[in-house]
Amino acid sequence: MVNGKTLYSKLAPEDVSEYVVISGDPWRAEMMSRHLENARHIAFSREFNTYTGDYRGLRVTVSSTGMGAPSAIEMLEELVDCGAKVIVRMGTAAPYDDGDFGKFLIADSGMACDDVSIHYAPANYPVIVDDRLVSCLEDAVAGRGFPSVTGIVHSSGGGGPSMSITKFGEKRRRMLPRYETIQEQQAWGRAYGLRFMDMESAALIKVGCLMGVTVGSLCLATVIMDRDRKMMHTDPARLKQMEDALCTVALDGAWLYNERYGKGR
Numbered sequence: 151m152v153n154g155k156t157l158y159s160k161l162a163p164e165d166v167s168e169y170v171v172i173s174g175d176p177w178r179a180e181m182m183s184r185h186l187e188n189a190r191h192i193a194f195s196r197e198f199n200t201y202t203g204d205y206r207g208l209r210v211t212v213s214s215t216g217m218g219a220p221s222a223i224e225m226l227e228e229l230v231d232c233g234a235k236v237i238v239r240m241g242t243a244a245p246y247d248d249g250d251f252g253k254f255l256i257a258d259s260g261m262a263c264d265d266v267s268i269h270y271a272p273a274n275y276p277v278i279v280d281d282r283l284v285s286c287l288e289d290a291v292a293g294r295g296f297p298s299v300t301g302i303v304h305s306s307g308g309g310g311p312s313m314s315i316t317k318f319g320e321k322r323r324r325m326l327p328r329y330e331t332i333q334e335q336q337a338w339g340r341a342y343g344l345r346f347m348d349m350e351s352a353a354l355i356k357v358g359c360l361m362g363v364t365v366g367s368l369c370l371a372t373v374i375m376d377r378d379r380k381m382m383h384t385d386p387a388r389l390k391q392m393e394d395a396l397c398t399v400a401l402d403g404a405w406l407y408n409e410r411y412g413k414g415r
Contacts, residue, residue: 156228159198159213166192166232167202167209168412169404171397172225174217174241174350182212182397198225205401208408212401215239219264219305219353226354226365236283236364236407240400243303243348243369246339250299251374252382252392254291254399255345257303257367258284260352265307267353270360277356282411283366283403290402291368294395301345303367305352332376346371368403370396 155162171182176199183189186203193200197216202209211234215222222239229237243255260277262268284300291298323329330338339347351367358365370392372382382389 151231156231158196159200159225159228160193160195161200161228161232163232165200165202165211166229166234167211168233168235169208169408170211170213170229170234170237171400171404172213172215172222172229172237172239174215174222176214176216178241178393178397179212179214181394182401185397185401186210186212197221198228206405208405210401210404215350218307218349219266222350222354223266223270223357226357226361230361230363234363236404236412237354237358237366238283238287238400238404239351239354239365239367239369240396241348241350241367241369242372243346243351244373244375245299245346245371246304246336246344246375247299248374248380250346251371251380253371254296254298254396255303255367255369255371256284256287256291256298256300257346257351257355257369258300259302260355260367261302261304261342261344262352262356263304263306264349264353267356270357275356276359277352278359279355279366280364283364283407286406286410287366287368287399287403290399290406293402294399296395296399299345302343303351303355303369304339304344304347305349306347307349336375347375364407366403368396368400
């Protein structure tokens with residue numbers, strides 16, 4: 151720490167609860183904060199936007215990590231330095247089964263293929279979520295009346311040209327003599343029993359296991375892998391409604407975990 155605060159997120163131990171919900175998008179932290187009572191804005195430094203308040207009587211910190219494993223793992227380390235013990239990553243992801251579009255996706259394990267967590271532990275290091283947290287997240291989703299699927303989350307550094315919706319991505323697909331198509335990626339994922347993919351979850355769970363803290367992942371399937379074909383982002387009203395539900399469900403999951411396994415149990 152520097153002058154009593156973390157280097158990048160500017161947090162002090164007294165600012166952070168043992169229970170934390172994190173998301174990539176800094177503005178989603180704003181959405182989460184509106185579900186808290188007595189919410190106090192701690193800091194907005196770089197991509198890290200942090201609030202602490204109360205949710206159904208439980209002190210909770212909500213924050214953002216930015217996009218991708220490098221900044222997410224840095225934030226995880228800084229939160230744990232400040233005393234965080236149970237961390238729920240919530241965000242958006244792509245399912246390997248197009249039929250899971252619009253559902254909540256819960257990780258019970260992970261396949262970390264990013265370029266950061268490999269420096270913490272080898273690729274064959276087990277990436278397992280505490281089954282108690284998995285159960286709490288499943289019950290939180292069901293309690294709000296939404297469908298969910300649970301399984302392995304695959305996290306990598308990024309989608310590459312095959313998933314890009316930019317003009318440059320399209321150009322690269324035309325120029326490259328060979329690139330893996332969306333259909334081939336889906337077939338590969340199904341062969342390994344993967345349920346969804348993002349850029350952070352498995353890496354966070356892996357490093358959390360090494361640190362001895364409980365890290366889980368709850369995502370909303372807002373795109374399918376061929377995102378040119380289907381994205382929730384084309385319906386802003388529905389996207390906002392579901393992102394708000396995502397915030398509520400993630401906070402419910404943290405609250406349930408504390409009710410069942412916290413409080414000195």
